[in-house]
Amino acid sequence: MSSGSESRSDAPSLLETRGLVKEFGGLVATDDVSIDVKRGERVSVIGPNGAGKSTLINLITRRLDPTAGDIVFKGDSIVNLKPHQVVQRGISKSFQTASIFPDLTVMENAEIAALAAENGEFGFNFLTHRDKLTSVHELAENTLESVGLLSRAGTTAADLPYGDKRRLEIGIALAAEPDLLLMDEPTAGMSPEETQATVDLIEEVKEELGLTFVLVEHDMEIVFSVSDRIVVLNRGRVIAEGTPDEIRGNPDVQEAYLGGVEL
Numbered sequence: 001m002s003s004g005s006e007s008r009s010d011a012p013s014l015l016e017t018r019g020l021v022k023e024f025g026g027l028v029a030t031d032d033v034s035i036d037v038k039r040g041e042r043v044s045v046i047g048p049n050g051a052g053k054s055t056l057i058n059l060i061t062r063r064l065d066p067t068a069g070d071i072v073f074k075g076d077s078i079v080n081l082k083p084h085q086v087v088q089r090g091i092s093k094s095f096q097t098a099s100i101f102p103d104l105t106v107m108e109n110a111e112i113a114a115l116a117a118e119n120g121e122f123g124f125n126f127l128t129h130r131d132k133l134t135s136v137h138e139l140a141e142n143t144l145e146s147v148g149l150l151s152r153a154g155t156t157a158a159d160l161p162y163g164d165k166r167r168l169e170i171g172i173a174l175a176a177e178p179d180l181l182l183m184d185e186p187t188a189g190m191s192p193e194e195t196q197a198t199v200d201l202i203e204e205v206k207e208e209l210g211l212t213f214v215l216v217e218h219d220m221e222i223v224f225s226v227s228d229r230i231v232v233l234n235r236g237r238v239i240a241e242g243t244p245d246e247i248r249g250n251p252d253v254q255e256a257y258l259g260g261v262e263l
């Protein structure tokens with residue numbers, strides 16, 4: 001995996017944050033964060049509680065406005081875009097609450113995601129876009145197949161076991177055919193079996209779709225197994241970045257995780 005990231009080091013950046021600062025009142029949640037994600041790279045963002053990981057993800061999806069700095073995706077600044085415009089540019093976030101409509105079937109959920117991906121909003125005009133319906137259904141079907149849920153297409157989403165709900169969430173994010181998938185703590189609240197199933201799914205998606213992703217995750221085993229590169233945040237700042245092997249032996253990272261140490 002680390003050799004993969006080396007061979008990509010000259011690849012163009014897919015996502016760059018430049019000096020990103022987010023202040024909440026007097027608290028600096030992200031402090032001059034500059035990260036660079038190449039196309040095809042799998043990057044994990046780790047750090048102790050309150051390090052600024054979710055804030056960074058929410059800045060990228062444009063759910064939060066930065067106090068300072070820039071976010072560049074595919075060469076263009078996205079700081080002035082709205083969240084749905086960012087999705088249309090090619091950034092999807094999985095594992096966000098309420099991405100599933102519980103009363104609809106798995107297929108209906110996938111179709112809505114596919115429809116939204118094609119149209120950006122839910123204001124879809126069936127009369128003028130009738131020819132698009134087949135492609136929406138096909139996209140929904142392909143998406144469910146890629147996350148292993150096609151056989152459950154007719155199941156009401158609320159009735160899915162927890163692990164399959166997480167799969168559907170990934171599917172909904174993938175239906176937008178993103179260039180970049182953001183995952184914020186995908187295994188939070190999962191049993192060991194569900195965690196393993198989710199890791200397997202992330203591996204599958206990684207291999208089959210060659211997707212670029214940024215993962216926020218507390219479980220180090222998962223982080224070390226799926227990442228090409230790891231960025232470590234502590235108190236809003238990037239304190240280390242490197243391959244899993246480099247991060248594993250980094251004394252600053254170990255100190256940050258032991259806690260109570262000024263860095």
Ligand SMILES: Nc1ncnc2c1ncn2[C@@H]1O[C@H](COP(=O)(O)OP(=O)(O)OP(=O)(O)O)[C@@H](O)[C@H]1O
Binds near residue numbers: 024049053054
């Ligand atoms: N909406 C907000 N208003 C005020 N403070 C906030 C807000 N969101 C986050 N913070 C603060 O910003 C800091 C960074 O929080 P953030 O949630 O980004 O950290 P995190 O690394 O994702 O933490 P965790 O691993 O616990 O989820 C914390 O001190 C948090 O209390």
